[in-house]
Amino acid sequence: MSQHGDNEPTPEPRIPTDAELEEIVEGVLLTGTEEEQAKQIFKSGLVPAVRTIVSLSTLGNSERIRLEAAKIVVDRNLGKETLGGDLWDNLLREFSGGTEEGK
Numbered sequence: 001m002s003q004h005g006d007n008e009p010t011p012e013p014r015i016p017t018d019a020e021l022e023e024i025v026e027g028v029l030l031t032g033t034e035e036e037q038a039k040q041i042f043k044s045g046l047v048p049a050v051r052t053i054v055s056l057s058t059l060g061n062s063e064r065i066r067l068e069a070a071k072i073v074v075d076r077n078l079g080k081e082t083l084g085g086d087l088w089d090n091l092l093r094e095f096s097g098g099t100e101e102g103k
Contacts, residue, residue, distance in 0.1 A: 014055060016048050024048060 016024075024045050030037040057069035 012059065012061075015052060020048070021045070 027044065030040055032040075053069050053072050056065055057073050058066065060066040060069055
């Protein structure tokens with residue numbers, strides 16, 4: 001278990017096992033061209049992938065992992081245009097105590 005917040009142990013993020021991933025792919029009835037089949041496989045893996053990203057955004061082992069996963073979640077929900085061009089850079093600079101010149 002990793003430490004998070006007020007030194008409380010947090011559960012490790014749950015990453016799907018190889019068997020679970022295989023079940024996702026095996027459960028897809030593939031039709032069409034190879035490209036269409038590949039898209040079908042990616043689409044069937046979307047929900048587990050999103051669950052993993054959201055889990056990592058709160059339970060990741062490091063601040064960097066949690067931040068990167070959180071950025072994906074926020075970007076997908078609000079859109080990069082809504083957030084403004086340098087929002088993440090500005091937040092990171094503010095968080096790290098950097099200045100505009102230190103960019």
